[in-house]
Structure formats: structure tokens, C-alpha cells
Amino acid sequence: MTMQTHIKTFTPARPIWCAGCGDFAVQGVLEKSLHKMGIPPHKLMLLAGIGCSGTIQNNLPCYGYHALHGRVLPAAIGAKLANPDLTVIAAGGDGDGYAIGAGHLVHTFKSNPSIMYVVMNNCNYGLTKGQASPTSPIGYHDNPESGMDSILLGLSFPSATFIARGFSGNPEQLERLMEAALDHTESRKGFAFLEVLSPCVTYYDTHREWRARVYNVDEEEGYDPADRSMAFQRCLKLRDEGRIPIGRIFKGVHPSLESLTLNKAELPPAQQKVGHEGHREQYDKFINSYMG
Amino acid sequence: MSSNNGRPILEDVNVIVAGQGGDGSLTVITMLAELLRTNGLNVYTERDVLSRIRGGHAAATMRAFAGDRYCIGSSINLLVALDEEAVEKNARQLDSRSVVVYDDSGGPVPSVLPQGAIVYSAPFNRIAMRTMRRELYKNSIAFGVVGRLLGLEDETLRETFIKHFQRMGQVILEYNLEALGLGFHLADEKGIHEGEGLYRIKKTAPEKRMLITGNESVAFGFMVAGGRFFCGYPITPSSEILETLQKWLPRCGGVARQTEDELAGINMAIGAALTGTRAMVATSGPGFSLMQEGVGHCGSGEIPLVIVDCQRSGPSTGMPTKPEQSDLNLMVFGGHGDFPRIVLAPGHPDDCFYLTVDATNLADKYQCPVFLAMDQALSQNIATVEPFNLDGVSAVPGKRVEAEDIEKAGVYKRYEFTEDNISAFAAPGTPGGMSLVTGNEHNEWGLVSTDPVNRVKMMNKRMDKIKAAKSELPTARHFGDKDAKIGFIGIGSLFGVILEAMEDLEREGVKTRYLQPRTVWPVLEDVLAFIDKCSRVYVVELNAQAQLAHILVHQGADPGKIINILKYDGIPFRPAELAKRVLGEEGRMIKKGKKEAKLQ
Numbered sequence: 026m027t028m029q030t031h032i033k034t035f036t037p038a039r040p041i042w043c044a045g046c047g048d049f050a051v052q053g054v055l056e057k058s059l060h061k062m063g064i065p066p067h068k069l070m071l072l073a074g075i076g077c078s079g080t081i082q083n084n085l086p087c088y089g090y091h092a093l094h095g096r097v098l099p100a101a102i103g104a105k106l107a108n109p110d111l112t113v114i115a116a117g118g119d120g121d122g123y124a125i126g127a128g129h130l131v132h133t134f135k136s137n138p139s140i141m142y143v144v145m146n147n148c149n150y151g152l153t154k155g156q157a158s159p160t161s162p163i164g165y166h167d168n169p170e171s172g173m174d175s176i177l178l179g180l181s182f183p184s185a186t187f188i189a190r191g192f193s194g195n196p197e198q199l200e201r202l203m204e205a206a207l208d209h210t211e212s213r214k215g216f217a218f219l220e221v222l223s224p225c226v227t228y229y230d231t232h233r234e235w236r237a238r239v240y241n242v243d244e245e246e247g248y249d250p251a252d253r254s255m256a257f258q259r260c261l262k263l264r265d266e267g268r269i270p271i272g273r274i275f276k277g278v279h280p281s282l283e284s285l286t287l288n289k290a291e292l293p294p295a296q297q298k299v300g301h302e303g304h305r306e307q308y309d310k311f312i313n314s315y316m317g
Numbered sequence: 318m319s320s321n322n323g324r325p326i327l328e329d330v331n332v333i334v335a336g337q338g339g340d341g342s343l344t345v346i347t348m349l350a351e352l353l354r355t356n357g358l359n360v361y362t363e364r365d366v367l368s369r370i371r372g373g374h375a376a377a378t379m380r381a382f383a384g385d386r387y388c389i390g391s392s393i394n395l396l397v398a399l400d401e402e403a404v405e406k407n408a409r410q411l412d413s414r415s416v417v418v419y420d421d422s423g424g425p426v427p428s429v430l431p432q433g434a435i436v437y438s439a440p441f442n443r444i445a446m447r448t449m450r451r452e453l454y455k456n457s458i459a460f461g462v463v464g465r466l467l468g469l470e471d472e473t474l475r476e477t478f479i480k481h482f483q484r485m486g487q488v489i490l491e492y493n494l495e496a497l498g499l500g501f502h503l504a505d506e507k508g509i510h511e512g513e514g515l516y517r518i519k520k521t522a523p524e525k526r527m528l529i530t531g532n533e534s535v536a537f538g539f540m541v542a543g544g545r546f547f548c549g550y551p552i553t554p555s556s557e558i559l560e561t562l563q564k565w566l567p568r569c570g571g572v573a574r575q576t577e578d579e580l581a582g583i584n585m586a587i588g589a590a591l592t593g594t595r596a597m598v599a600t601s602g603p604g605f606s607l608m609q610e611g612v613g614h615c616g617s618g619e620i621p622l623v624i625v626d627c628q629r630s631g632p633s634t635g636m637p638t639k640p641e642q643s644d645l646n647l648m649v650f651g652g653h654g655d656f657p658r659i660v661l662a663p664g665h666p667d668d669c670f671y672l673t674v675d676a677t678n679l680a681d682k683y684q685c686p687v688f689l690a691m692d693q694a695l696s697q698n699i700a701t702v703e704p705f706n707l708d709g710v711s712a713v714p715g716k717r718v719e720a721e722d723i724e725k726a727g728v729y730k731r732y733e734f735t736e737d738n739i740s741a742f743a744a745p746g747t748p749g750g751m752s753l754v755t756g757n758e759h760n761e762w763g764l765v766s767t768d769p770v771n772r773v774k775m776m777n778k779r780m781d782k783i784k785a786a787k788s789e790l791p792t793a794r795h796f797g798d799k800d801a802k803i804g805f806i807g808i809g810s811l812f813g814v815i816l817e818a819m820e821d822l823e824r825e826g827v828k829t830r831y832l833q834p835r836t837v838w839p840v841l842e843d844v845l846a847f848i849d850k851c852s853r854v855y856v857v858e859l860n861a862q863a864q865l866a867h868i869l870v871h872q873g874a875d876p877g878k879i880i881n882i883l884k885y886d887g888i889p890f891r892p893a894e895l896a897k898r899v900l901g902e903e904g905r906m907i908k909k910g911k912k913e914a915k916l917q
Contacts, residue, residue, distance in 0.1 A: 032749040033728040035762035067748045088745035091755035096584035103588025106572045107546050132577040291570025295592040299543030299712035304569040312704050315527040
């Protein structure tokens with residue numbers, strides 16, 4: 026770590042977000058959590074999508090990747106499978122993750138790779154000037170459709186292992202959730218999904234509304250995050266009551282994608298040296314299998 | 318075996334087995350190919366299927382030959398027709414010396430056969446139903462008759478059955494052996510006794526040859542080149558690459574993953590490539606269209622990736638099981654904006670192997686997308702090839718920096734301007750190498766930039782990488798008479814067809830030469846020089862717009878020298894058909910020449 030102090034790599038950019046944007050809290054908490062957990066910058070791969078939140082990778086000293094719109098999850102999965110020793114974090118917004126990228130979210134819940142995914146949900150498209158997003162409520166910009174709930178979506182997967190929702194207006198809890206999510210992926214337990222309610226002050230300022238509506242399940246006595254049906258029922262009921270559940274909503278157990286995919290007897294893909302000496306025997310077997 | 322005297326030695330025989338999809342035509346052909354290969358012959362097989370699971374006309378064709386052939390021959394010697402449609406669909410490929418084995422369970426043989434063709438009718442279906450209670454066994458019964466006709470010994474045929482069906486279980490094997498016995502019995506009734514078939518098998522000590530498809534060869538080339546991450550979404554005719562790598566790559570510590578769609582496919586491969594892992598995706602036209610955004614991203618972000626396009630008939634979903642070469646424009650000019658790319662085009666399974674190794678090395682070296690232009694016939698047809706020479710290929714690492722290099726330099730820029738326009742890559746996990754990768758225009762650090770001076774410099778850096786690459790891209794192969802004034806250019810599965818059509822033409826007194834470009838983009842000097850040296854060049858393509866010819870002209874070839882020979886009906890060229898098309902053109906040239914002479 027001392028070595029890096031005198032190496033000049035890129036200087037992290039200053040966030041492009043508007044003053045008061047919820048994303049500042051997400052970045053602050055993320056930096057703090059990474060530091061606290063001792064994850065060195067060179068072990069961190071931070072991939073982000075397109076949109077306001079998709080610039081977060083510019084602001085941290087790490088291996089950053091600006092993915093195509095909606096494609097941050099497949100890219101993150103590819104990186105994790107190729108080099109499971111990296112801490113892989115995917116970040117993005119509700120438009121990126123729930124609209125164009127919704128299919129990938131579904132399949133990431135299904136495959137359970139040990140990556141953390143932070144979705145900064147502001148219920149609108151901030152970067153393109155405030156159009157309705159998949160989480161916008163009925164009536165926002167004449168939006169006639171009710172918004173999707175990523176937590177309920179995640180709960181429907183038997184393979185989902187970590188589902189939480191934080192609120193940028195509650196950074197202390199967000200920090201706990203972020204650390205728990207990172208701990209989940211670092212101990213290779215699978216996909217850590219963390220949605221953060223992150224208000225957009227310019228196009229859809231929900232700060233006060235959300236502060237009034239959030240309901241913290243972490244503080245509810247008897248709430249058991251390991252109990253899927255309880256989590257589902259509680260979230261549905263809270264929604265009907267106009268409340269938004271936050272906290273560690275679900276924690277399950279399921280084998281991670283990389284534990285099912287990688288050959289443990291070999292080095293992971295990214296750590297192998299090219300050149301065929303190491304696998305000559307397999308190559309010869311391949312040729313022989315076509316010799317008849 | 319005195320009764321065999323006077324029968325031709327099996328040196329070049331073309332067999333079609335045809336029926337409805339699910340009738341087992343491919344099984345018969347596959348077993349025949351295996352068997353004749355063990356007799357020292359080379360084989361080439363082709364499949365003609367509809368894009369459905371069962372039913373619809375399906376045919377499998379095999380050519381067994383003593384020399385080097387890379388396509389199905391011009392006429393079919395033996396047609397095994399499991400129904401009426403099989404005769405109707407394939408009659409055009411027969412001639413007066415062809416033999417037809419016909420399943421007459423459904424009625425007499427249709428009267429579309431050429432004069433002189435010999436027909437052996439036998440109710441395979443009815444026998445299968447009557448004796449075995451399952452229609453399923455009709456192809457095994459037919460196999461007995463076909464084996465006898467080809468002059469193969471019963472015992473050899475039995476051994477092939479044991480080898481083929483054993484893996485499906487003892488019961489299945491026994492039923493099929495019983496069916497094979499019924500076939501022998503039937504052959505006896507028709508007077509085709511053991512060892513008294515149409516041919517004598519040339520007994521040679523079999524050379525050690527591989528029997529492999531282009532797709533499997535691509536999969537193996539990638540593996541040998543150190544490729545350790547593959548993902549794809551099943552699509553005909555590329556799926557075998559995924560299937561082969563799913564079987565083999567994990568054994569070498571690699572990952573081969575089926576993704577939810579093509580978008581996930583290319584982006585997951587990009588994610589793996591970002592870690593320094595050699596990555597590849599394979600798809601076909603419609604999937605390739607979906608991947609275009611990712612292709613451009615690789616170009617802008619300088620991300621190494623091999624992309625295999627097993628082209629099939631388009632546009633849109635087209636004809637999924639039919640060969641075409643109509644995505645060349647998309648490979649060469651696809652994606653938005655300007656970025657460098659390399660397009661390689663193999664012509665045979667061994668070429669697929671060696672060029673995939675090259676593609677994988679080149680992607681890593683030049684940090685850009687590298688395409689392999691396949692076509693359905695090249696992808697899926699099976700051919701005998703020399704065993705791949707592992708010592709003849711190597712995986713060459715790209716320009717990398719390790720922690721020590723970075724520490725020594727004291728600075729690391731992902732997109733540093735360098736003399737060769739290639740910036741060294743620090744794999745994530747390397748201390749000091751932290752960097753940004755983005756498709757947005759960026760400065761040397763990877764930070765987003767719209768500065769016009771940086772923009773032009775960065776754009777030139779990317780585009781100029783390929784100028785330097787030109788000298789080491791795979792060059793074309795030359796065949797034929799090097800003094801001939803008439804040239805051929807063609808890629809992919811046309812390789813074998815052109816080579817054989819040239820022999821037909823030579824017999825007609827037309828001397829030709831052939832250049833097989835192995836790099837399609839950028840267009841290399843040797844291709845243009847070849848066109849320069851010829852009076853006229855037939856550019857043969859499986860598409861309607863002469864895409865390859867346009868690319869060549871775009872890069873400086875004289876359009877006045879190019880004659881397009883195009884085919885886009887979904888049926889592979891036969892050598893005689895191509896030769897005939899060329900002779901037709903040559904005839905027109907002579908006529909035109911006379912007319913011009915008169916005018917003067």
C-alpha cells in the first residue's frame with residue numbers, strides 16, 4: 026500500500042452531481058466502507074452504468090469501468106468469473122438497472138455471483154432531464170403506470186441471497202447495509218443487492234416525502250431477514266400502507282455462481298499465463314477425441 | 318473376392334441420405350463417415366436441414382475420397398431416400414450413373430430420376446414397424462443395405478454400430494444391431510451380397526486424421542491460444558462453439574457460459590477481458606446485430622475481444638440453417654462511429670483452428686475487436702484434417718505492465734500515447750495500475766474528455782494501431798496456375814468449391830488461379846496485387862450484394878477487373894455449377910470481345 030503513494034495514476038474526478046444529490050451519500054458511505062473493510066484500491070473493480078450514478082467510478086481510485094447502458098451486471102459477472110479475487114462492485118441507477126438492464130438483473134438474482142450491486146434509485150431519469158423511470162409513481166410526468174419494486178422482484182428468486190434497501194437520508198444505516206453487503210460478497214456468499222433511495226434534487230426532490238414514508242425493518246422486533254415469506258408479506262403490506270421498507274430485508278443461502286462455475290483445481294482465468302505448456306495434456310486429449 | 322473384380326475402387330464417392338427431420342439421416346452419414354475414415358479415406362459431410370426439431374426435409378451428404386477435397390462433389394453417386402420427398406428434392410443432383418436406394422413403404426419411386434439411374438426399392442419403414450414396432454429403426458435397416466452397396470464387410474458395419482450406439486446403452490445397441498441384421502437380410506433378397514457391392518474399398522493404412530467441424534476447430538483454437546472465457550447465446554449455426562467449449566474449457570480452468578441473451582454475452586465477455594483474460598463470443602447474424610453496441614465499445618475502450626460470426630442466410634432471421642456470407646458489411650463497417658477492427662476469414666476446419674489462434678493473439682496485441690467470418694457450411698460441415706500442430710502455434714501475450722514496471726515508471730496511464738499507438742495494460746489487481754476504461758472519449762488517464770486536441774489525437778491513436786498491424790496479419794493463400802490471367806477470389810466454405818471448379822475449368826481449357834484472402838479487413842496488399850496481376854477476377858460470394866467485391870473496390874481494386882459470381886439461394890455451390898457459371902461468363906467475354914473487334 027505504501028508503494029502506491031508515489032505512483033501517479035489518474036486523479037479521481039469530482040462528482041458531477043447537483044448539490045444535495047443523494048448519490049453523494051452513497052459515494053461517501055461506499056468509500057468509508059471500503060476503507061473500513063481494508064479493501065485496497067488495486068483489488069477493487071468498480072463498474073457503473075450510464076446515467077448520473079454511472080459516473081461514480083470516476084470518483085474513486087480503483088479499477089473503474091464505464092459500462093454500456095444497462096449492461097453493467099453482465100460485465101461485472103464476467104469480471105468476477107475471470108478473477109474472483111477482485112472485489113467487484115456494480116453501480117447504477119433505476120433507469121439503467123430496471124429499464125434497459127432489467128433482464129440482466131433478473132438473471133443476476135438467478136445466478137448469484139459474488140458481486141455487490143448498488144442501485145441509486147431516484148425514481149426518474151435525471152441525466153436526460155427528468156423523464157419517468159420504471160420506479161416513478163403514477164402521476165409523475167403523467168406517468169400512468171405503477172412503479173416496479175426491485176425488492177419484491179429479488180425475493181421471488183430462490184437463489185437470491187442478500188437484499189437490502191437503504192436511504193441516503195439515513196447514512197448511518199446505509200453504512201451498516203453497505204458493509205454487510207460487502208461482507209456478503211467478500212466471503213463469496215453470492216449476489217448482494219442494495220437499492221439506495223437517492224433523491225434527485227433537480228427533477229424530483231423526494232427527500233421529505235421519503236423521510237416520512239420509509240419504514241426500517243432493522244428496528245422491527247421479531248423481523249427475521251432469513252424468513253423469505255415473512256419478508257415478502259411485510260414488504261407487500263408496507264407497500265399497501267404507503268410505506269417504503271428499508272433495512273436488511275432478506276438474507277438467504279445459495280451457492281455462488283463462481284463456486285459452481287470455476288474449476289477449483291486450476292488458477293482462475295485471469296491468473297493463468299498464456300502458452301499451452303500447462304494444459305498440453307488436455308489439448309492432446311481434445312485432438313485424440315477427434316481422431317476416431 | 319473375385320466377384321469384386323471390375324468394380325471401381327472407392328476413390329471419390331458422394332452419398333446423400335435424405336428423409337424427414339428425425340429420420341436419422343445424419344446418424345447414417347456420420348457412421349459412414351467414421352467407418353470410411355478408418356479405411357484410410359478422407360471424408361467431408363454436409364447437412365441440409367430445416368430450422369425445426371422434427372420433420373421437414375432433411376438430408377445429410379457425405380463424400381469419401383482418396384485425395385484432398387474440401388467440399389461435396391458435383392454429382393451424387395448414391396441417394397438413400399427414406400421417402401418420396403427425398404427423391405424429389407435431390408433428383409437434380411443425380412446423373413445417369415447414380416444409384417438410388419428408396420424406401421417404397423409409402424409408394425413407388427417418383428418418376429423424376431434421370432435416365433439410367435439404378436433404383437433399389439425396399440420398404441425400410443414397413444419392415445421396421447412390422448418387426449421392430451418402431452419406425453425409428455428404419456435408418457439402421459437402410460444402413461445395412463447402404464454398407465453392402467459400398468462394398469463394406471458386415472463385420473465392419475457391426476463394429477461401427479457397436480462404437481456408435483454403445484454410449485446410448487446396451488438395449489439401444491441391441492435393437493439397432495437387430496435392425497442392421499434385417500438390413501443385411503434385405504440386401505441378400507435384393508441380390509446385394511457381402512463383398513459384392515458397387516465398389517471395392519481401397520485398403521490403405523489409415524493416416525491419423527481428425528474428423529472435425531469448423532465450429533469445433535474454432536473452439537479448440539481459442540483454447541490453445543490461451544482463451545479462458547467464452548460466453549454465448551445459442552443460435553444456429555454457432556451453437557457448437559458454445560457446446561464444445563462448455564465441455565473442454567473448464568478442464569483448462571476456463572469458463573464457458575451460456576448467457577440470457579447476446580447483449581449479456583458480449584458484455585460479460587468484455588467484463589472478463591477487462592481483467593486481462595482472453596475472451597471470445599460466437600453468434601450468427603441476428604445475434605451479431607444485437608452485439609453491435611458492444612463491438613463499438615471494444616473499439617472505443619480498446620478492449621480485446623474475439624467475435625465469431627457464423628453467418629447464415631439473412632436478412633433478419635432469414636434461413637437459419639443455410640449458408641451465406643452476407644454479414645461482411647456488418648463486420649467491416651458495423652457499429653457506430655469510427656474504430657479499428659480486424660476481420661479474418663478461414664476456409665477449412667484446419668484454417669479455423671490456426672486463424673482463431675491468430676485472432677486471439679491479435680485481439681490481445683492490438684486491443685480491439687477481431688472478427689472471424691465463418692459461414693454455416695464452414696461452421697457445421699465435418700471434414701478430415703491433419704491433426705492440429707500444437708507446436709506450430711503459440712499464444713503471444715499482449716503489452717502488459719506489472720506492479721514493478723509501474724513502480725519503476727512512477728506513473729500509469731491506461732491510454733498512454735505511445736510510438737506504436739498501443740498502451741500497456743495493467744490487469745485489475747496490479748498495485749499502482751488503477752485506471753478507467755470507458756467508451757466515452759477520454760484522455761490518456763481514461764478520464765472523460767471532449768477536448769478537441771485530445772479527441773483527434775486519441776482517435777488517430779486508435780485508428781493507426783491497425784496500420785501497423787497490416788504487416789503481421791494472416792496473408793492470403795495462392796493456388797492454381799501462377800501465370801493464369803483469370804483469377805478467383807472467395808472466402809469461407811467456397812475454398813473447397815473453387816479449388817475443385819478450377820480443375821473442371823482446366824479440363825475445359827481454362828487456366829485459372831485462386832487467391833484465398835485470410836484477412837478480409839483491413840484489405841492487404843497481396844489481395845490488391847493479385848487483382849492487379851490478373852486480367853479478370855471472379856469474386857465468388859454467397860450473398861446478393863457482392864459485399865466482398867465492394868470491400869475490395871472500396872480499398873483500391875480495379876472494379877473493371879471484377880466479375881461477381883453470387884449465390885444466395887441457401888444451397889452450397891457444387892464445383893461443376895461454379896465452373897459452368899464461369900464458362901458462361903467466359904463465353905460472354907469472347908462474344909463481347911468479337912463485337913468490340915468489329916466495332917473497331
